[in-house]
Amino acid sequence: MQVLWQTFFPDNRPPPQHQPSDSLDGFYTVTPEEVLKALEAIPPNSAPGDDTLPSLPWIRLHNVRPDVLTNMTDWSLRSRTLPAILKRVLTMVIPKPGKPDYSVPKAYRMISLLPTLLKIIEHVALARMTVFAPNCLSPLQFACRKGYSLLDAVHLILEKVHKASNDKLYSSALFLDAQGAFDEVLHQRLAEIMTTNNFPPYLVDWVQSYLSDRSVRITDGAASEPSFTPIRVGIPQGSPLSLFLFSVYSSPLCHNHQRLGMDLMVSYVDDYCLLAISVSWQQNAITLTAAGNQLQLEANQGGMNFNLSKTELFHFPCRKHLPTADLPGVHFGEHHIQNNLEQRWVGVFFDKTLRASLHIEKRAAKARTTLYKLALLLKKLKPEMASRLIKATVIPALTFGLEIYTKAYINNTEVVPINMTVKAAAKIMTGGWQKAELRAICAEAGLLVPNPLIKKCALSGAARLLDRPAQHPLYSLLP
Numbered sequence: 001m002q003v004l005w006q007t008f009f010p011d012n013r014p015p016p017q018h019q020p021s022d023s024l025d026g027f028y029t030v031t032p033e034e035v036l037k038a039l040e041a042i043p044p045n046s047a048p049g050d051d052t053l054p055s056l057p058w059i060r061l062h063n064v065r066p067d068v069l070t071n072m073t074d075w076s077l078r079s080r081t082l083p084a085i086l087k088r089v090l091t092m093v094i095p096k097p098g099k100p101d102y103s104v105p106k107a108y109r110m111i112s113l114l115p116t117l118l119k120i121i122e123h124v125a126l127a128r129m130t131v132f133a134p135n136c137l138s139p140l141q142f143a144c145r146k147g148y149s150l151l152d153a154v155h156l157i158l159e160k161v162h163k164a165s166n167d168k169l170y171s172s173a174l175f176l177d178a179q180g181a182f183d184e185v186l187h188q189r190l191a192e193i194m195t196t197n198n199f200p201p202y203l204v205d206w207v208q209s210y211l212s213d214r215s216v217r218i219t220d221g222a223a224s225e226p227s228f229t230p231i232r233v234g235i236p237q238g239s240p241l242s243l244f245l246f247s248v249y250s251s252p253l254c255h256n257h258q259r260l261g262m263d264l265m266v267s268y269v270d271d272y273c274l275l276a277i278s279v280s281w282q283q284n285a286i287t288l289t290a291a292g293n294q295l296q297l298e299a300n301q302g303g304m305n306f307n308l309s310k311t312e313l314f315h316f317p318c319r320k321h322l323p324t325a326d327l328p329g330v331h332f333g334e335h336h337i338q339n340n341l342e343q344r345w346v347g348v349f350f351d352k353t354l355r356a357s358l359h360i361e362k363r364a365a366k367a368r369t370t371l372y373k374l375a376l377l378l379k380k381l382k383p384e385m386a387s388r389l390i391k392a393t394v395i396p397a398l399t400f401g402l403e404i405y406t407k408a409y410i411n412n413t414e415v416v417p418i419n420m421t422v423k424a425a426a427k428i429m430t431g432g433w434q435k436a437e438l439r440a441i442c443a444e445a446g447l448l449v450p451n452p453l454i455k456k457c458a459l460s461g462a463a464r465l466l467d468r469p470a471q472h473p474l475y476s477l478l479p
Contacts, residue, residue: 005015014021020080020208026200030074030124032066038073039122042116050090050217058116065067075119079126080205086118088228089236110183110218112236115285122210122240129203129244136197137247138254139473141150143269144244147469150268150346151461154404156473158354159273161316165275172284172317174274174292174330174337175345181246181270186303187211190249197248207245208232243269253298260291268346272306278468281315281339285328288313292332301379314343314350323353325410348401356405357414364417367398368424375428386429387446394425395453402454404462410454418450 001458039062042055060067090113099107109421114122133145142153161171187208194204214236215228235242246269257265257274264275276284276290296306313330315323327336342358343350351358371394378386398421423438442449447455468475 020205021201023201024078025202027078027202027205030077031071032062032070032125034059034124035062035066035073037118037127039069039119040356041123042119045115047092047113049118050088051111051117053116055116055119067173069117072117073124076121077125077202077206079144080202080209082118082121082206082209084213084215086115086121086211089114089214089216091216091218093218096106108124110214110237112238112242114236114239119240125203125206125210125268125452126241126244129199129241132197132199133244134471136199136251138251138266138267139471140257140266141247141251141268142252142266144247147472149464151292151348151401151404152464152468152472152474153266153268153273154346154348154401155461156266156477157264157273158404159474159477160275160277165316165318168319169277169279170281170284170318170321171275171277171341172281172288173276173316174332175312175314175343176272176274176292176306177310178250178270179271179305179310181250181304182242183234184237184303185211185246186233187247189303189446190245193248193252197251207241214232239401246270250302250304252302260294261287262291266459273344273345281323282328284315285313285330289330289332292330296333307347308333311335311337312343313337313339315339315352316350317352317354348367348404355414355428356402356410359401361404361415362413363398363400363402364421366422367394369395370394371421371425371428377426379431383446385427390425390429390445390447394421395447396451398422399453402457415450415454418453422447422450424451 019317025247039055039059039288044055046055048054060068086103092111092113094109095102096107096109100105130144130146137145140153142148142150142155157173165281166173190211191208193202194207199397211234212232213230215230217228225344235245250267250270253272254265254267260274262274263277264273266273266275272295274295276291277286278284278313292311299306315327316325323339323341327339329336331337341352344362349359349362371390374389374393378389381389397417419438422442426441426447427436430441430443439449465474465478468478
């Protein structure tokens with residue numbers, strides 16, 4: 001446990017020096033409707049914190065006595081205070097899948113299990129904070145905003161790349177990952193950023209109370225620490241507010257990408273992409289070297305750091321010119337980063353041809369892994385329940401990001417892994433023969449065959465794009 005503490009909760013930072021304001025400017029009384037929306041935003045199966053109390057009792061209480069939760073939430077925001085008992089965080093240690101060495105602390109993810117009452121208050125506060133997001137967040141930050149998604153970020157990158165290719169220009173991207181993003185947030189700097197961007201004083205003070213004087217008890221489900229230990233930095237990962245607060249904290253890095261000489265810089269929480277477009281890959285490598293090092297310097301000044309071991313370079317194809325492994329790399333600090341011929345970013349895979357084959361193969365492999373883990377359970381369930389379980393787990397893993405590639409033609413060879421995965425799922429459900437005709441076995445299992453499935457992904461992606469707000473970066477690209 002001590003190693004995990006030293007890695008995820010470093011105690012070498014000064015305590016926050018934020019001076020609370022007495023101003024209630026911008027505050028308005030919490031209503032039962034706000035609390036109801038907060039309750040509806042909490043998933044029914046959301047894990048409770050140390051109090052072991054799930055959301056259902058609170059929902060029933062609010063149905064009978066809506067004034068109780070409303071008054072508690074109103075008191076917390078009006079007084080800009082959270083009781084210490086709500087800041088006792090049970091932190092679950094979860095191994096990250098596919099890591100080669102689980103003796104290394106970074107092979108694990110720390111998820112905060114918060115008291116449900118705190119989640120309710122958080123959701124009310126979050127709804128009020130998001131009103132001020134346009135003042136603070138860059139249009140190219142794609143997390144925690146209505147009408148924005150991580151696939152939008154990928155879509156925007158590829159649209160820029162395709163347009164550049166049509167203009168006979170070369171595109172290259174540097175992908176960066178903020179190291180220990182949530183665990184390294186400095187509370188005082190977050191307060192300064194919120195104040196600068198005109199968040200009401202009561203919300204700034206409440207966030208400081210929310211983050212300060214927290215205590216953590218680490219558990220892996222089998223063993224846990226005997227008591228709670230105070231922590232002085234960071235944001236609880238897994239809370240409703242964590243993604244939004246980190247987006248606010250990192251927002252100064254994301255504004256005005258032209259200062260770095262970049263054609264585009266997008267981010268999704270702690271994942272960043274710098275895109276350079278010029279007359280050659282060699283020129284792009286020079287530009288990305290300068291921009292990457294400048295961004296690292298600015299991040300360090302703001303208490304952030306990029307993980308050099310996870311920084312990757314990818315040269316995109318230009319018409320019939322395909323990149324090779326020996327193209328110029330990027331010098332990032334003391335590290336030299338070579339060009340990748342295959343790239344993964346936020347769950348989407350690219351290869352040097354920008355065809356869909358690599359992405360489909362990788363997503364199909366992930367979906368089949370999920371399917372085989374569920375195989376015994378699926379055989380015991382009724383067909384209707386088994387079909388629902390596959391549609392909720394296997395199909396999303398298989399089709400994630402597929403809409404990015406449906407603009408280009410997906411040929412019969414590229415669709416084979418999808419056929420195999422869907423057929424394997426149908427076979428497990430129905431017990432059908434391996435040589436059974438695909439349409440027949442899918443119809444019996446209640447699953448879509450691949451071609452309609454791909455078309456459904458394309459239509460869903462198109463519908464989401466058409467629903468984007470006017471200030472969305474993709475809006476200007478719509479027909």
